[in-house]
Amino acid sequence: MNKAELIEAVAKESGLSKADAKRALEAFVSTTTNALKAGDKVALVGFGSFSTSQRSERKGRNPQTGAEITIAAKKVVKFKAGAELAGSLN
Numbered sequence: 001m002n003k004a005e006l007i008e009a010v011a012k013e014s015g016l017s018k019a020d021a022k023r024a025l026e027a028f029v030s031t032t033t034n035a036l037k038a039g040d041k042v043a044l045v046g047f048g049s050f051s052t053s054q055r056s057e058r059k060g061r062n063p064q065t066g067a068e069i070t071i072a073a074k075k076v077v078k079f080k081a082g083a084e085l086a087g088s089l090n
Contacts, residue, residue, distance in 0.1 A: 036077060046084035053078050 001009070003025070011021035032042050036052050043049040057073040 044082070046082050048079055048081040048085055051078050051080075052076065 007018055007022045007025055011018045032050060035042050036050060041049055041051040052075050055074055055076050058071050060069050060071045062069055
């Protein structure tokens with residue numbers, strides 16, 4: 001499902017117009033992004049939680065040349081599914 005399909009599904013499920021559903025989705029993404037940038041965790045009970053983690057610098061290999069390279073440290077986003085979401089898949 002891509003963004004346009006998600007907007008259409010949210011609009012149909014909630015009774016909102018597509019424009020309102022698009023604004024709501026964009027607001028959710030923006031708010032979640034800002035919270036993660038600030039180092040906060042975003043938890044949606046029953047759905048899951050978003051958090052950040054620091055990945056340390058590590059060694060890797062260039063697949064074309066086989067030369068060893070250093071992969072820089074960076075922050076990464078993690079998502080952990082909630083029990084309700086995980087249970088509904090099985």
